Amino acid sequence: MNLNLPIVALARHGETAWSATGQHTGLTDLPLTERGEQNARQLGERLRSMSFDRVLTSPLRRAHDTCRLAGFADRAEVVPELVEWNYGDYEGLRTDEIRERRPDWDLFRDGCPGGENSDDVARRADSVIAKIRSAPGNVLVFSSGHFLRVFAARWMAVAPAMGRHLALSTASLSIVGYDHNLTEPVIRLWNDTKHVNI
Numbered sequence: 181m182n183l184n185l186p187i188v189a190l191a192r193h194g195e196t197a198w199s200a201t202g203q204h205t206g207l208t209d210l211p212l213t214e215r216g217e218q219n220a221r222q223l224g225e226r227l228r229s230m231s232f233d234r235v236l237t238s239p240l241r242r243a244h245d246t247c248r249l250a251g252f253a254d255r256a257e258v259v260p261e262l263v264e265w266n267y268g269d270y271e272g273l274r275t276d277e278i279r280e281r282r283p284d285w286d287l288f289r290d291g292c293p294g295g296e297n298s299d300d301v302a303r304r305a306d307s308v309i310a311k312i313r314s315a316p317g318n319v320l321v322f323s324s325g326h327f328l329r330v331f332a333a334r335w336m337a338v339a340p341a342m343g344r345h346l347a348l349s350t351a352s353l354s355i356v357g358y359d360h361n362l363t364e365p366v367i368r369l370w371n372d373t374k375h376v377n378i
Contacts, residue, residue: 186355189320190328194220194240195350202274206267209241217354219376224250226375233317238262247322261304264324268295288341302340305331336365349378
């Protein structure tokens with residue numbers, strides 16, 4: 181692996197009341213819990229040893245507050261495409277509640293009535309990836325779990341549904357980048373939480 185190639189660090193937002201209970205939180209703009217705030221600060225400590233040319237954040241409060249508490253708000257660009265998956269009619273529900281209505285439901289395969297499907301999210305991810313690749317340098321991105329899972333799949337130019345295999349914890353750090361050259365996108369680190377209080 182060529183360590184001189186640019187990286188994109190992916191920071192999932194800290195804990196919210198709904199992430200703690202497993203409720204699908206798309207566009208509902210929830211604040212971080214006290215533990216979410218603490219873990220966002222610890223994520224910031226972890227990121228301080230890294231150098232970033234650009235910082236991008238979702239406009240949603242949980243991601244933007246994570247960015248701020250991690251110490252990057254003063255240089256962050258708010259990117260609307262970084263918002264979480266729109267869960268539509270399933271907003272606020274847990275997976276087991278959704279499967280009471282629809283036993284075989286799979287987010288990445290079926291999407292959400294009244295919301296987005298994986299191709300919709302992939303189009304947004306592709307837009308952000310194109311923006312990142314248009315300018316050289318290391319980038320730090322603050323966003324939400326399901327969006328970042330699709331982002332990683334699209335970074336590697338595979339189907340967005342591959343994101344189902346890439347679980348993410350709150351306040352986790354992941355890194356995508358390249359192997360030998362810019363034509364070989366890879367995941368370099370995934371779902372690292374050693375810096376947070378679980």
